Amino acid sequence: MSVNILNLKKSILDNNDLDADHLRTELLNRHLFYINLMSSPGSGKTSCLRRLYPFLSSRHTVGVLEADIDSDTDAALLQKQGIPAVQLHTGGMCHLDAEMSRQGIHFFQKETGLCPDILILENVGNLVCPAEFDTGAHLNLCILAVPEGDDKPLKYPLMFQVCDAVLVNKTDTTPAFDFSFEKAEEAIRSRNPDSRIFPVSAKTGEGFQEAAGWIESRLQESMSGQPR
C-alpha cells in the first residue's frame, strides 16, 4: 500500500490566532470535529491513535493526519490497520498552525475521498513549539509517557496549559520507572486545573474506552453548540 505524502507549505498569514478561530468555526459548520494530538517524540501518539480508533469509528468516520519532519512509517502503520490516514511532511518545521491544518485537511479529503466526522492531527513530536500555535482544533490532547518522568509539566508549562486532556501512557511500564501518578497529576493541575487525566496503556489497551467516551462527549457538546 502506498503512502500519500503532502509537503506542507509555510504559512504566510500574520495572524494565526484569528485564522485558527475561523478554521474552527468553518469545520464545525461542516460537522468536522478536529483534534490536535501532541507529545514528545516516542510518547506513543500513533499507538494511542490505533487504540482510540475502534471506539471512535464505531459511531463516526474517523481520519488521521500524520505530521512528521520526515519518514512515512506512521501513516503506513495506520493504513495497514485500515485507518484512513495521510502523511504530512513539515519540511523541517517544528509545529503545525491553522493554515497548515487547512492544507492537510484538504489533502486528506482529496486523497481518501472521505468526509470524516472526526479528524485527528498527530502533530510533530515536540513538547515546546506545537503548544504555541493554535491549529484550529476543537480539542487539544497531549500524551505524557511514564518513562519521561512525572516532572514534565513543570518544565514544559505551556503544553500542559493549552491541553484539554492528558493521556498518561505506558502505564504498563510503571514498575521499571520512578514515576508518581500523584506528582504527575499535581504538576498537570498546576498548569491547567480543568485538565482531564486518563491513565492509558497502548500496549494493553487499558483506559482508552474512558478516553474515547470523553472525546465523544466533547464532540457532542461542540456540535450541539452547548458550552463545555
Place this chain on the structure above:
Amino acid sequence: MSVNILNLKKSILDNNDLDADHLRTELLNRHLFYINLMSSPGSGKTSCLRRLYPFLSSRHTVGVLEADIDSDTDAALLQKQGIPAVQLHTGGMCHLDAEMSRQGIHFFQKETGLCPDILILENVGNLVCPAEFDTGAHLNLCILAVPEGDDKPLKYPLMFQVCDAVLVNKTDTTPAFDFSFEKAEEAIRSRNPDSRIFPVSAKTGEGFQEAAGWIESRLQESMSGQPR
C-alpha cells in the same frame, strides 16, 4: 541550597553560525571544552550527566548549564550531588544559540567562581529546534531513550545528523519495550555515518566509562589542535 537562575535574553545577532564559530574558537583559546547535550524531554539528560560527572571530574573541573523553559529541579538535583550547576530559563524559547550560550557561560563563572575545563549545556528537551542552532559547542551529543523507539532518527533527521555521538539510554528497560538496537543503529548511521553510539543505562551506570573516555579523547584532540 539555593539555585541560581539566569533569565536568558533573546539574541539579536543576525548570523548565529558565524557567532558560534567565534565562540568555539574563543573557548578553545581559554581551554574550555563546551559540550551541547540534547534529547527529547525525559530521555535522561540530567541522569546521564550525573553518571558522566565522576569520570570527567577526576581529571577536569566540570560544570553544567541547565536550560529549561521553567523550573529549577535539574540544577537543584545536580547541586545536591556536588556538581557545579546553574539554571538558565529560556523564557519559552525552544532552543539555545551561541549568544545565549555566551550569556550562560558568563553567568556560570560569575555565580560559581569556577573556571571549568569542561562545561556541559543541557539544552531544552526537544528533538527538533535545538538541532537548527549552533551553540558554539565543540561536541554535540544526543540521547535516544529505549522507550522512545528505534525509529526516532528517521523522524527527526537533523538532530541525528548534527550529533557526534548518541547515547542510547535506559538499556535496562529493554525487556519492557519493542526496541531493536540494530534498527536504531542503522537509522542513526543513515543520518550520520560517523556517529559514535554508546548504549548506556543511567539507572545501572552501564556504558558511561566508555562514553566519558571518548569525550576525553575528543577534548584532547580539540585542545591539541589535532584533526578528529
